[in-house]
Amino acid sequence: MTIFLVVISGLYALFTLILWITWLRVPPFRSGDNVANSPSITVIVPVRNEADTILNLLNDLNQQTYTRFEVIIADDSSTDSTLSIIQQYAQKAPFTLRPLPLTNERTASPKKRAITQSIALATGDLIVTTDGDCRVGPDWLATLAAFYGQTGAKLISGPVTFTTEETIFDALQTVEFSSLIGTGACTMALGIPTMCNGANLCYEKRVFFDVEGFAGVDHLASGDDEFLMHKISVRYPGEVHFLKSPAAIVRTKAHQSWRGFYNQRKRWASKWQAYESYLPSLLAVFVFMSNAAPVVAVGGWLLGFLNGTVTLWVIMLKLVPEFLFLRQILVFLQKKSSVRVIPLTQLVYPLYVLFFGLAAQGKGYTWKGRHLN
Incomplete structure (x- = not known):
């Protein structure tokens, strides 16, 4: 023993x-003023009951310094006013905002369904996913586009953290979550990607179809990010990268209840047996x-x-x-x-x-x- x-x-x-x-050996990414080739981007946001937060994200997207993007927000049968907020914002948004109401059909993985149906409508060369309760900085898309232009990566994983730490519970979640982000970043740098986060993920649209999307893992409720990353990594070895840039950080709110925290962590932990x-x-x-x-x-x-x-x-x-x-x-x-x-x-x-x-x-x-x- x-x-x-x-x-x-x-x-x-x-x-x-x-x-x-x-x-320590991964150099921070610093983009220039010009983005090579300026790829078009489709931002996909699967949401359900995000009436309290979605407006913040929409306003953040309105402040982006990169302009070649559209936004598809797939509303998964929200029971609050999420969809109406999106529809009203779409009427005045200076960027293309396309609400996508989804039917309330039973599916094993609602989020994978939302992303798949959104990609079918996407016009961008790059797919960028985030969540309805996230906040993004003004250079978020510009940094992703510049990093893609320099690396040609098939999948880019971006940093994610929490907004503010008001309680010790928030701070504990921040430290724990940082270990996941750091481990995922380092294993990508070592050429053996293990984890990423769908709140800040970017990949080529054509690559999504090359690996047949979520086929083979669509029966699993979780893993819209990691399972896809693993499929892309197998198909394109060495083409999965972490974007080490403060400008690319996406922030979300830490869980305020133990029940919400428990369900999320159980959802994450349940994935390990399904990895190929x-x-x-x-x-x-x-x-x-x-x-x-x-x-x-x-x-x-x-x-x-x-x-x-x-x-x-x-x-x-x-x-x-x-x-x-x-x-x-x-x-x-x-x-x-x-x-x-x-x-x-x-x-x-x-x-x-x-x-x-x-x-x-x-x-x-x-x-x-x-x-x-």
Whole structure:
């Protein structure tokens, strides 16, 4: 048991240090004034019951410095005034805004359906997806277009974080979410992409059809971002990139309720068994075991099975490299104030991972007022 815990913790420390060094070696992207070829963009926003937030996103899109874009907002049978807000805004918007009301038919993955039907109507060369509760900066699309012009990437993953941290719960979510963004960015840089976020995703429209869209994963409620990324990565090795630019950061609001947080994290955790590539699944299992190690070590020490030195090594092998890595990601995401919360996050995160790793084995969760499997 002692050897197993030390080995797992040592491998996790090595893994985290590799991520940290990789992040430091990825140069920040700085675009010039002109965007090569100026690709046309279709921004797709699947929404359901976003009446309180959609106007903010529309106003942000109205402030974009890049002008070659259209917006399709696929409304998935909202029961509030979301659709009417979009329709009214479309009448005065200086950019092309196309509301797409979707029928309230039963489907395994409402979001994949919304994106697929929107892409069928899209005129842009690039598809950019975000969510109805997000905020974007004025140079968001310009930065994506410039990065595409310089790299020719088939899929671009952009940074995502939360808007403000008003409570300790918000700050904990910010730190935890930064680990996902940072890990996804670094594995892309290493040529083995594992995760991304659909709140800030860009890909060529033709590539979506080349990989047959969500075919093969359309029976899964989640994964409109990661499963598509994996399909594109297999078809176009080395053509999936992370956009390391503050101008490209998309911000969304942290969950205010434990129930909403639980359902989202369970939805995310439930994806790992469905990956066709062994790497994301292997990473999920490895992270689960690495976070279980300090819990087991502390338990073993309290019960007298492990000595204090071994327990301390297991804990420090996790905490120190993790702190270095998370700090860098938070600074990039302009969340330096959340750095002080890293130790608290590290304290609760092992229990969090164990809980959701086990919870994900059960089927079903509630999302946007619907029960999905």
